[in-house]
Amino acid sequence: MRIVVRLDVMLARRKIKSKDLAEAIGISVQNLSLLKTGQVRGVRFETLARICAVLECQPGDLLEAVPDDDTAPRQP
Secondary structure, eight states: OEEEEOHHHHHHHHTOOHHHHHHHHTOOHHHHHHHHTTOOSOOOHHHHHHHHHHHTOOHHHHEEEEOOGGGSOOOO
C-alpha cells in the first residue's frame, strides 16, 4: 500500500496557485512542490491542517491509499 498525494487536484479545483498556498500556510514553494509530487516521507499534522483550512477540504481529499501492484489480491 502506498499513499498518493492529490494536492494538485485540489489546488486546481480551488483555483489556487502553489505559490499562494505556500505563502498562506507558511512553507516554502519548494517544500510545497515536494509535498505535491509525493517526494516527502511525511507531513506534520499542523501543516496538513493548515492546507485543509486554506483549501476548505478534509485530509482524505488530499491523500489516497492505493495498493501496490505486489500487494493487490491475486486472482486464482
